Amino acid sequence: MATVYTATDERLERTVALKIIHPSQSRDPRFLERFTDEAKTIARLTHPNVVAVYDQGVYRGLPYLVMEYVRGRTLRDILAQRRRLDPGEALTILDQMLAAVAAAHRAGLVHRDVKPENVLVAEPPSGGLMDAVVKVADFGLARAVEASAEDESGGGQLMATVAYVAPELVSEGKADTRTDVYASGIVLFEMLTGRVPYDGDQPIEIAWAHVDNDVPAPSTLVPGLPPSVDALVRSATRRDPAARPTDAGRLLTAVQAVREELGSAPAAVPPRPGDAATAQLRPVSEPTQVVARVQPPVVDDRPPWSRLPGQPERARPQTYPAGGYQPPAGGTYSSGGTAYGSTASGGTAYASGGGAYGTPRRPAPAENPRLRVALLAGGLAVLLVVLLGGWWLGFGRYTTVPTLTNLSQADAQSAITQAGFEVRLGDGRYDETVPKDSVVAQDPPSGSRLTKGSTVTLILSLGPERIVVPDVVGKDFAVAKLDLENLGLTAERGPDRFDNAIPEGFVVAVEPAVNAEVKPGDRVTVTVSKGRAPITVPSVIGKNVNEARAQLAALGLNVLEERKDDPNRARDEVISQDPPDGAGAEPGADIRLTVSNGPPQVTLPRVVDRPCQEAKAQLEGMGLRVRTDVNPNATVRFQNPAENTPVDPNAEVVLTCF
Structure with missing residues (x-):
């Protein structure tokens, strides 16, 4: 329905996604109005797992959306690479998918085209799907296109992806929140098994398979899957809409229950400090130090990329210099809350959240010299430990990451292991200069300082990227152009x-030819048919070349001749033609004729001054016809044709004898 570009918002200096609707979808003037209404509805849908819509407009008659740019891959890309996911990963992705779709359902919006291509997954730098952020795109876009198609054709148009289409959309053309539930169940089935439940040669066959058959249990294709996962797929993909969960929110509740059962649900967050109520402490009768138990603040160790928009960063622990926090003169204080204590005696102290403040008893200075020496020695020992610990924490435990780029995989892994690091292989990428299976990038970069045992990620080269030109001959030009552009090629007519x-x-030919290997972005020239040519080529086979040439020239065709020896055809007889009779040709087109040279010619010998009968016998033996004039029993005085003249077999030779 659209082409998506990476674009730059120059006013806010941010990267966005620009989705421009194809011209074929926007021919109806009423489409723009419907598309604008849908865009406004989508823009009001705000949720951390929904791709945000920033703006909408029209460029050269084509409507477009300005959307949030998600740095990640589609779920389709992930499945193409890994084929299928384990249940924990699949349910983690489905959990966030359904959170987005449920938000749309609460707003009265049905997605209508839930599929892996519309699910964007932002994986953490360390990899792994369990901590990935999932966002769903294209809410309401299918409805805008379908509504326009109904206006234009009078109904009967269905905008859906047949592999995920709900039975009621096929049989009745109706969609509601349960339609999205069905499609989500099919996506879960595909994540678990690596394939969709139905396949076929024609889209209509796949669509009606959803109407006529129950979706099989994933465990029939992947043995060992938990029964609760099978039950989840079965519940979401019931053919009867009334038997499914009523909306994505209900299905989300079921998914979270299965995740908890499988032990993949996230751990509960500990209570924050300060949650306890303020407590009254007992009176103190003498100066003392009030000690309060401090509950450390909860630390959110997740990196900023993994926190969803609008999710605040949790409090981090307060740090103090070596030796601990020093209280103000006349009292003590401990973090985690606020407490007020009495001064001398008989007062009341209050504490909140574990903090306390009171008046300490000051010890008398040490008078013993031995004690002073012991304290000095202890202080020096502590200082030494602090210095050594500081050196270790700041320098000693760190190692410099070596340079690994352009090394082979084996050499790079050996260098990392010798440096004391662990190795992780990231997704490879194409490179025109770095050989295949050599390191094209590393994370962190060379020269970085890491603690021993840390992980260094290697990105290996896949070699130069080459794309095979697809077979688009016989396809409509618009379809062929889209096929080429989807592969990263530039289509030029x-x-x-x-x-x-x-x-x-429709496409006649492409250059470079089908199955040729080209670079991404290369230009492919597409030749399109103008249909049958206006001139019908007649048959001239068996005719004399002069007659054939005149007939074809009268039709405005250009004649090209090629000679060939043929003992069975007369000289100058047309043996074959190209194009054949009945073919179409445009004015000035070339018609190639193969013309016979006849049998091989014979060169006449000299028979002058020889007896006439002897000369006649010799020439007849060569396959020639001989006629004698004047006195056939005399001597040959003249011959016609003359000696050394090439003649056709069976040609006549006249001998004059006297």
């Missing part, structure tokens, strides 16, 4: 030409 077999508007 060349001069059209007539073709007898391929209808007008």
